Amino acid sequence: MKFWSFGGNADRARRRTDPPDETQPPRSRWWLPGVGVGFITLVGLIAFPYGSPLWEFLFLSSSLVSLVLLFGAALTMPSSVRSIWWLLLAFQAMTFVAIGPFGYHDPTAGGETAFPAPADFLFLAAYIPVFAALGLLIHRLNPGRDREAWIDSSILTVAAASIFGLFLIVPVLDSPGLDGWAIAVGAAYPILDLAVLSGLIWLLVGGGRPQPAMSLLAVSFGFTLTADVIRDVTLVIPGAAVTHGWLDALHVAALMVMAAAATLPSAGSLARPRQRPDSRVTTTRLAILAIGVIAVPSLVVVRLWDSASQPTLLLALAAVAVIILAVMRIQILVTAIDRQRQVTELVLDSAGDGIVGLDRDGFVLFANLSARRMLRCRESDLLGRRFHDIAHHEHPDGTPFPWHDCPVRELISSGSAGLIPDQVYVRRDGTTFPVEMITSPLLVDATVTGAVLSFRDVSERQAVDQLKTQFVSVVSHELRTPLTSIKGSLQMLNSGILGPLNDDQQELMEMAVNNSERLGQLVNDILDLERLDAGRMPLAPADVSAATLAQQAVSSMTGAATAAEVTLVVSSTHDDADLAVHVDPHRLVQVLTNLLGNAIKFSNNGSSVTVTTTRVEGAVHISVTDSGRGIPADQLDSVFDRFGQVESGDSRREGGTGLGLAIAREIVTRSGGRINVESTLGEGSTFTVVLPLAIQATADGEA
Amino acid sequence: MSKKILVVDDDDDVRRLAVMSLSRVGGHDVRAAESGAACLAALTEDLPDAIVLDVMMPGMDGPATLAEIRADANAFAIPVIFLTAGVVESDVDRLRSLPVAGVLRKPFDPLTLPTQVADLLGWQDTSA
Numbered sequence: 098m099k100f101w102s103f104g105g106n107a108d109r110a111r112r113r114t115d116p117p118d119e120t121q122p123p124r125s126r127w128w129l130p131g132v133g134v135g136f137i138t139l140v141g142l143i144a145f146p147y148g149s150p151l152w153e154f155l156f157l158s159s160s161l162v163s164l165v166l167l168f169g170a171a172l173t174m175p176s177s178v179r180s181i182w183w184l185l186l187a188f189q190a191m192t193f194v195a196i197g198p199f200g201y202h203d204p205t206a207g208g209e210t211a212f213p214a215p216a217d218f219l220f221l222a223a224y225i226p227v228f229a230a231l232g233l234l235i236h237r238l239n240p241g242r243d244r245e246a247w248i249d250s251s252i253l254t255v256a257a258a259s260i261f262g263l264f265l266i267v268p269v270l271d272s273p274g275l276d277g278w279a280i281a282v283g284a285a286y287p288i289l290d291l292a293v294l295s296g297l298i299w300l301l302v303g304g305g306r307p308q309p310a311m312s313l314l315a316v317s318f319g320f321t322l323t324a325d326v327i328r329d330v331t332l333v334i335p336g337a338a339v340t341h342g343w344l345d346a347l348h349v350a351a352l353m354v355m356a357a358a359a360t361l362p363s364a365g366s367l368a369r370p371r372q373r374p375d376s377r378v379t380t381t382r383l384a385i386l387a388i389g390v391i392a393v394p395s396l397v398v399v400r401l402w403d404s405a406s407q408p409t410l411l412l413a414l415a416a417v418a419v420i421i422l423a424v425m426r427i428q429i430l431v432t433a434i435d436r437q438r439q440v441t442e443l444v445l446d447s448a449g450d451g452i453v454g455l456d457r458d459g460f461v462l463f464a465n466l467s468a469r470r471m472l473r474c475r476e477s478d479l480l481g482r483r484f485h486d487i488a489h490h491e492h493p494d495g496t497p498f499p500w501h502d503c504p505v506r507e508l509i510s511s512g513s514a515g516l517i518p519d520q521v522y523v524r525r526d527g528t529t530f531p532v533e534m535i536t537s538p539l540l541v542d543a544t545v546t547g548a549v550l551s552f553r554d555v556s557e558r559q560a561v562d563q564l565k566t567q568f569v570s571v572v573s574h575e576l577r578t579p580l581t582s583i584k585g586s587l588q589m590l591n592s593g594i595l596g597p598l599n600d601d602q603q604e605l606m607e608m609a610v611n612n613s614e615r616l617g618q619l620v621n622d623i624l625d626l627e628r629l630d631a632g633r634m635p636l637a638p639a640d641v642s643a644a645t646l647a648q649q650a651v652s653s654m655t656g657a658a659t660a661a662e663v664t665l666v667v668s669s670t671h672d673d674a675d676l677a678v679h680v681d682p683h684r685l686v687q688v689l690t691n692l693l694g695n696a697i698k699f700s701n702n703g704s705s706v707t708v709t710t711t712r713v714e715g716a717v718h719i720s721v722t723d724s725g726r727g728i729p730a731d732q733l734d735s736v737f738d739r740f741g742q743v744e745s746g747d748s749r750r751e752g753g754t755g756l757g758l759a760i761a762r763e764i765v766t767r768s769g770g771r772i773n774v775e776s777t778l779g780e781g782s783t784f785t786v787v788l789p790l791a792i793q794a795t796a797d798g799e800a
Numbered sequence: 801m802s803k804k805i806l807v808v809d810d811d812d813d814v815r816r817l818a819v820m821s822l823s824r825v826g827g828h829d830v831r832a833a834e835s836g837a838a839c840l841a842a843l844t845e846d847l848p849d850a851i852v853l854d855v856m857m858p859g860m861d862g863p864a865t866l867a868e869i870r871a872d873a874n875a876f877a878i879p880v881i882f883l884t885a886g887v888v889e890s891d892v893d894r895l896r897s898l899p900v901a902g903v904l905r906k907p908f909d910p911l912t913l914p915t916q917v918a919d920l921l922g923w924q925d926t927s928a
Binding site: 570573574577578579580581582584585586588589592594595617634635 | 811813814817818820821824825856885886889890891906907908909910911
């Protein structure tokens with residue numbers, strides 16, 4: 098029953114298009130009473146005797162209320178869609194006048210009127226505003242795609258009309274007593290309805306979220322179509338006047354559904370252009386088109402089989418029309434595909450990196466503009482040839498580089514992605530340039546079919562790196578040379594070799610020596626940090642015993658400890674072999690020396706600093722413990738920060754650059770370990786370097 | 801045991817400090833040259849027992865001077881010690897790979913420089 102499907106459709110449309118997302122207000126049930134009233138009205142229109150006062154009242158009141166609703170909605174619509182709703186209102190108003198008590202519909206005549214009646218021309222004229230509205234909708238929703246929309250809906254219309262025609266138009270044609278006018282007008286209604294419906298369906302499936310208002314418009318024209326088909330049937334079936342109640346009920350239903358559509362929130366955004374006009378060729382769209390195109394010629398074949406003559410001619414004409422339309426449509430599709438290819442090519446060619454597509458054997462499938470420019474090649478020089486043989490056949494030192502050694506080959510065969518730094522590409526003219534390349538597998542349904550190789554010329558970056566290294570080296574030299582003279586001269590004077598100093602001179606001299614040392618340390622630390630930051634402090638890891646490193650650090654700090662009257666105690670809980678770590682020995686000694694230097698600096702005269710090396714599960718812990726003044730808990734985190742010295746009145750007296758622990762943490766972290774500190778104020782601090790055990794040591798205990 | 805040492809450095813102050821350290825602290829017979837060319841010129845006469853050679857010098861730098869010394873018919877066997885202000889590890893490693901007795905860093909301690917030189921050359925400690 099139509100009214101059930103009306104309520105049901107509206108409900109489905111809402112459910113499908115209003116997913117419960119937080120941005121929307123909670124869904125209201127305002128439409129439920131409306132559906133109820135509409136339902137009761139339709140039941141009344143069918144149940145009450147056709148033409149009775151109650152029937153007339155229901156017919157007029159429901160139609161007028163719906164028209165007023167449409168009018169009110171059109172008045173308050175945003176300007177972008179206002180004209181569309183005015184046109185739809187015009188259609189419904191003209192239809193109402195055409196079929197209403199003052200026009201086509203005349204119950205007093207017992208439902209029998211001449212066909213076509215003058216009202217039919219008003220009725221047909223009502224389609225002008227409808228198509229205007231449809232044209233506006235299509236144009237605004239899919240700018241630039243009007244032609245596609247019209248061709249697609251024409252194919253659908255012709256196909257559907259041909260199918261309906263076989264069952265409706267043919268009996269009409271065969272029934273006696275109908276003249277040419279009657280046949281033409283009778284056939285025009287369902288075809289016009291189908292055309293509107295096809296356009297709306299095209300908009301609904303044309304991508305983007307289907308709007309509830311649009312869905313209801315389609316439902317409305319579905320009712321109009323049903324009504325018109327029923328009317329055509331009444332023309333050829335004698336005594337079918339009893340269906341007039343149904344017929345008018347369906348027209349009222351169409352009007353009420355359209356009024357409902359106008360009151361939906363989405364009615365105002367009916368013509369909001371899609372964010373991304375979707376012209377992709379999808380299987381669904383192709384399938385709908387194919388069915389439309391195939392349907393009509395198939396019907397021709399069926400009719401020929403039946404050897405009926407007259408409708409076959411009409412169908413054949415329809416088939417020709419459909420085929421012409423299909424050809425036009427295919428042309429548009431091909432253009433769209435071509436445009437997609439051009440966009441892809443443009444994107445690839447606009448990329449600054451060279452991008453090369455390789456098949457499983459490393460042969461070139463495509464190469465973008467940057468790749469061709471960097472290699473100074475034409476596309477034809479690359480396509481179908483093995484990329485490695487053209488551009489990658491040399492090592493950085495110029496020695497040959499066979500394909501079976503190329504890392505790209507391995508990445509393709511394993512289907513993994515990878516960054517390959519420090520490679521050299523050879524141009525066609527024989528010159529070379531350094532590159533960094535990234536390969537990613539080309540996957541088709543999880544099967545590796547090749548790889549995408551993107552590469553960039555890193556010669557500029559290498560030149561900058563070179564310049565930076567040079568800068569560090571020059572700065573280092575320029576700072577150290579005067580420091581060498583200052584520090585050395587002071588040390589010579591301070592030593593007394595060149596003659597004794599009096600007490601005041603001695604004190605000033607020591608001050609100068611200490612501060613020149615501090616300055617020298619600062620220069621070293623800043624350079625170290627700069628190189629760590631730039632990743633230019635290469636670590637040379639080796640398997641060494643942590644205990645040996647601790648011992649070395651202690652030995653180098655013995656002098657300072659003696660001067661500060663601090664005793665250094667070394668202990669180790671395991672054999673050297675069980676304490677093997679994989680680190681850069683030179684850098685780790687630097688770290689431990691720094692920790693020891695701090696510990697000595699903050700220790701009281703006569704106290705001791707303990708260095709303990711021990712093994713805790715899979716790691717080696719090297720702890721440096723002092724019994725100095727300790728670090729306040731709130732500053733424990735910041736001691737490893739740059740210039741993160743503990744705030745205290747006498748930190749200046751202790752000297753130090755504030756960079757030592759930052760460097761220590763950087764070196765330890767880069768060696769795969771970590772550095773911790775524990776401290777109790779007034780009792781002392783323990784710095785612990787935790788390093789992973791060397792693999793060898795975990796395997797067989799050999800250092 | 802006093803030795804004859806030639807100190808080559810373009811910086812006047814550093815050169816004088818090294819000379820003072822090796823002569824006053826180390827007790828050696830020290831001469832000085834302010835460039836690679838001057839060093840080579842000094843090698844035509846009385847040959848030193850060792851050369852302490854700066855690396856970064858205008859004109860002929862340390863390694864170039866070293867190459868000339870090694871190519872010199874008379875002076876090729878004289879042990880050379882580089883004295884460098886460089887910090888870049890790879891640079892220092894490259895210096896070590898050259899035919900030298902060792903590489904010492906600046907800033908150096910003038911009080912221990914003679915000992916370090918003696919250690920590198922395998923000399924008996926001559927300082928008091």
